Amino acid sequence: MKNIPHDNTLDSSISLLLEGYPFLKKRMEDHQTDIFQTRLLGEKVICIHGKEAAALFYDNAYFWREGVLPKRVQQTLMGKNGVQMLDGEAHRHRKALFMSFMSRDRIDDLMGLMLRYWRAYARKWEKMERVVLFDEAREVLCLAACEWAGVPLKPTEVREHAQEYIEMIYGFGGATTRYWRGIHARNVSEKWNKKIIEDIRSRKLEVPENSAAYQIAWFRDLDGELLDLHVATVELMNVVRPIVAIATYVAFSALALHEHPEQVEKIRTGEEKYAQLFVQEVRRFYPFTPFLGARPHRDFEWKGHQFKEGTLVLLDVFGMLHDPEMWPDPYAFKPERFTEWSGSPFDFIPQGGGDHYTGHRCAGEWITIKAMKVALQFLTQEVKYIVPEQDLEVDIHKMPTLPKSGFEISDVQYTG
Numbered sequence: 001m002k003n004i005p006h007d008n009t010l011d012s013s014i015s016l017l018l019e020g021y022p023f024l025k026k027r028m029e030d031h032q033t034d035i036f037q038t039r040l041l042g043e044k045v046i047c048i049h050g051k052e053a054a055a056l057f058y059d060n061a062y063f064w065r066e067g068v069l070p071k072r073v074q075q076t077l078m079g080k081n082g083v084q085m086l087d088g089e090a091h092r093h094r095k096a097l098f099m100s101f102m103s104r105d106r107i108d109d110l111m112g113l114m115l116r117y118w119r120a121y122a123r124k125w126e127k128m129e130r131v132v133l134f135d136e137a138r139e140v141l142c143l144a145a146c147e148w149a150g151v152p153l154k155p156t157e158v159r160e161h162a163q164e165y166i167e168m169i170y171g172f173g174g175a176t177t178r179y180w181r182g183i184h185a186r187n188v189s190e191k192w193n194k195k196i197i198e199d200i201r202s203r204k205l206e207v208p209e210n211s212a213a214y215q216i217a218w219f220r221d222l223d224g225e226l227l228d229l230h231v232a233t234v235e236l237m238n239v240v241r242p243i244v245a246i247a248t249y250v251a252f253s254a255l256a257l258h259e260h261p262e263q264v265e266k267i268r269t270g271e272e273k274y275a276q277l278f279v280q281e282v283r284r285f286y287p288f289t290p291f292l293g294a295r296p297h298r299d300f301e302w303k304g305h306q307f308k309e310g311t312l313v314l315l316d317v318f319g320m321l322h323d324p325e326m327w328p329d330p331y332a333f334k335p336e337r338f339t340e341w342s343g344s345p346f347d348f349i350p351q352g353g354g355d356h357y358t359g360h361r362c363a364g365e366w367i368t369i370k371a372m373k374v375a376l377q378f379l380t381q382e383v384k385y386i387v388p389e390q391d392l393e394v395d396i397h398k399m400p401t402l403p404k405s406g407f408e409i410s411d412v413q414y415t416g
């Protein structure tokens with residue numbers, strides 16, 4: 001049996017908070033390895049890296065998710081007892097519900113709504129001195145997501161609810177203030193979403209049958225019962241919240257356009273095909289998910305290393321997206337590199353790997369890619385703007401992160 005290299009500190013939780021995204025990658029490089037052991041919050045953790053590691057991590061015969069999400073992630077980002085925490089048949093059954101929202105027609109409906117709101121917002125921006133693109137994007141996405149999902153939302157309420165979703169997302173990795181804001185935002189938002197499920201079930205609220213809100217409210221679990229009210233609430237939020245989160249990738253896309261102005265013309269002339277390459281490179285280049293966790297549900301051996309049932313195992317997502325062997329010159333922004341990509345489900349995993357239906361890979365990956373393309377076409381072809389002096393640094397020591405200014409633009413002209 002081979003020894004797994006150890007991180008030689010008693011506990012690395014503080015280092016993880018301070019170092020942020022590169023925490024795992026740095027240690028993989030220091031030990032010249034694709035596996036090492038550390039301690040986080042007092043618990044032994046095995047960290048793994050690479051395509052083979054991802055294939056192992058997503059093999060349901062070895063790993064499950066029970067007991068993986070730390071309390072702070074449940075209290076802010078994810079909520080309790082949603083699809084992310086299920087395994088086996090129960091997971092497959094619930095995941096099918098999410099994947100049923102992902103038909104081409106339903107995604108096209110959502111994209112149509114997004115474009116409509118982008119255009120309406122552009123007209124508003126013409127009258128504004130400075131526009132923080134991230135803040136505006138989250139409202140556009142929240143309006144479109146709620147309308148699409150059957151969640152009633154007045155335009156006057158959008159700022160508040162979009163903000164709550166963002167605070168949940170940005171809360172889990174934060175120190176005290178950000179964390180407490182995340183918890184508060186989840187509590188407020190759960191109350192709002194719970195009322196929607198209740199009103200649908202009591203037929204006080206009528207929503208389209210093909211909407212996520214309707215489908216979730218009336219979904220029956222494997223036992224034939226409706227979902228527990230709290231679980232249904234969490235699942236409805238699991239649809240709208242991550243659509244709002246795409247605002248982060250919109251801000252990163254705008255930053256990439258600004259820092260690589262030659263890309264603008266390529267997108268304009270290359271149409272859908274080049275936009276696809278660009279969007280993939282944004283998802284590779286800019287940090288979002290740092291790592292993912294799972295636990296072996298039995299003892300096994302992998303590459304001569306012993307894995308014990310129940311040990312927390314982290315897959316190095318950020319490190320894999322910046323691994324020079326997988327992505328030569330990883331810190332260069334080169335959309336063309338994706339013309340060579342094999343399409344493997346295990347080497348490009350910004351939203352998880354493996355299979356969307358049978359595994360935990362992100363249910364909304366197709367929506368994310370299409371929404372980024374809609375935003376990109378809009379930004380490059382329907383508006384003109386200036387990027388004024390501002391702090392655009394992306395601090396990779398903070399998880400999750402953003403361009404510091406949120407990406408400000410001015411002198412907006414709608415030309416669409």
Ligand code: HEM
Nearest residue numbers: 083084242243245246289351352359360361362363364367
């Ligand atoms: C799961 C990232 C957008 C719904 C995940 C996972 C990641 C992720 C890393 C976990 C994969 C795993 O555990 O193996 C992202 C990012 C997004 C995004 C970076 C873009 C901002 C979306 C959208 C939706 C969505 C737009 C839905 C409309 C879900 C659901 C799961 C999930 C339901 C749980 C899947 C499961 O456990 O089986 N996402 N996601 N996500 N995502 Fe996304």
